Amino acid sequence: MKREKYEQRKAFAGDKHPSMLRRRLDHDYTGKRIYLITMTTEGRQPLLGTVVGAPEAPAGSANAPRTLLSPLGDAVRREWYAIHDYHPEITVIALQIMPDHLHGILFVESPIPLHLGQIIKFFKNATTRHYRELVLGREQRETGKQGDTGEQGDTGLQGDTGLQGAAAPPLHSQPAAQAAIIPPAAPSAPAFPVGIPPAAPAAPSAWVPVGSAAAVPQPLPVPPRPSRSQVLWTLGYNDHVLSNEGELARWKHYLQDNPRRLLLKRKRPEFLRPRFDVPCAGYVFQALGNLALLQATRRLQVRVSRRCSPIQIQEEVERHLAAARSGAVLVSPSISPGEKAVMRAAFDAHLPLIVLVENGFTPLTKPKGEQFEACSEGRLLLLAPWPRHNEKRKITASQCQALNLMATAICR
Secondary structure (H helix, E strand, O other): OOHHHHHHHHOOOOOOOOOOOOOOOOOOOOOOEEEEEEEEEHHHOOOOEEEEOOOOOOOOOOOOOEEEEOHHHHHHHHHHHOHHHHOOOEEEEEEEEOOOEEEEEEEEOOOOOOOHHHHHHHHHHHHHHHHHHHHHOHHHHHHOOOOOOOOOOOOOOOOOOOOOOOOOOOOOOOOOOOOOOOOOOOOOOOOOOOOOOOOOOOOOOOOOOOOOHHHOOOOOOOOOOOOHHHOOEOOOOEEEEOOOOOHHHHHHHHHHHHHHHHHHHHHOHHHHOOEEEEEEOOEEEEEEEOHHHHHOOOEEEOOOOOOOOHHHHHHHHHHHHHHHHOOOEEEEOOOOHHHHHHHHHHHHOOOOEEEEOOOOOOOOOOOOOHHHHHHHOOOEEEEEOOOOOOOOOOOOHHHHHHHHHHHHHHHO
8 A cells, every 4th residue: 555545544544453464555566576475264273284293303304393284275285386377477485384374485576467465365265165165065165155255355454555446367277286266256247138228216106305314325235245154264464575685594494394383382382372461570561481480589680781891791791691500580671782692692501581572462472583492491481561563663762761670670
C-alpha cells in the first residue's frame, strides 16, 4: 500500500493492534526481491505431516529430525514448487513443511504482473481444493464453494496493493505429476439472453413520501464468507523481505532446523513457551525461558558505565564471569557497550543469565537463534515488562532507566 493511501484510511481503521500479517508500506511487491513466506493452517490443525526423530540426532542420520508428509502435505509441496511453472519469474529457493504451517523462500527474479499476494492466493486456492478432496471428502467438497478460500489476495487495509481488479494469469493445463495452481473461476454468464435487457422493476404499490425511512435505499446484503472449516489456511500470510547479505543463509538454516526446534519445544515446554503475568519484585512481566533463575540464591546486576575504557570493560567482564562461575545469575537489560560485552562473554561461556527486553511476546513467540538453544538448556530467561509490538523502535532513555531499575529490584 502506498503511504498516501494508508494515511487516508488510517483514520477509519481504529486502533492498531500487533499483527504479523501486514504488508510493508511503500514496498513494491511486484519487483525483484527475495521473500520468506509463512502461513498457518486454519485452527493450527496438524494436517500436513508428523515431525519424527530425536532432537539430539545429527543431520543426515537415520533418526535426524524431519517431517513425514501426509498425502495433503505432499500435495502442498507439489503446489509450492509449481509456482515456478506458472510464474517463471519466481524461483523457489526452499520449503519447510511443518504439521500446522509452512515456511518457504521465494525469489522474484524479474518484475511480475501481479502483486505477490495474488500468487499466494492462487496457491491457497489450489491447496484448499486438495484439502477438500483428501481430508473433507468428496461429499463435503461438492457442497462447499469450489475454489473459494475466503482470501482477498491480501489487498485490504492491512496490505492494500490496489490490485483487486488485476487480471488473473491464464489457465494452464494440469501436469500429469502435479496439480495446477488455478486462478479464480471466470464470472458466471448473465441470467438473461445477450442483447435483451432485464425487465424493469415493478412500480411501488403505494406512494412513499420523500425523506421517509422507507424511501432510503437499503444496502444490498453481503454474501457470507465460506465456512472456515472448508478452507485449509488462515487468512493472510507473513512475509519477510531480504535486507542484508547474511540473511538468506540464516533463513535457510532456520527452515532446515524447524523440525528439531519443534521436538525440543515438546521436550522442554516449560522453557520454550511464553508465560504471561509473571510477578517479580513488584513488577509484572512476560517471560520466556527458565523461571527458576528468579529463585537463584544470588542474583547479580550487570551495570557498566558508558564512560568505561576498553581496559575497564575487560576488567568488568572478568569480574562478572568469576561471580557467575561461583553460582551467581547475571541480570541486565544489556544496554551499554560494557554491559553487552559482559553478557555476551557470559552467554558464550554457557553461564545463567536473566535479560530484560523492551519488546514483549505473543503466545506463539519462540526464542530467536542461539537464544533458543540457551532457553532449551535452562540457562536463559527473557523478561519483558511491556506488551508486544511489531514496529522497529529505538529504545528511549526513560525505558533504559526503567529496565535498569527493574534489574536492581530483581537482584535485591
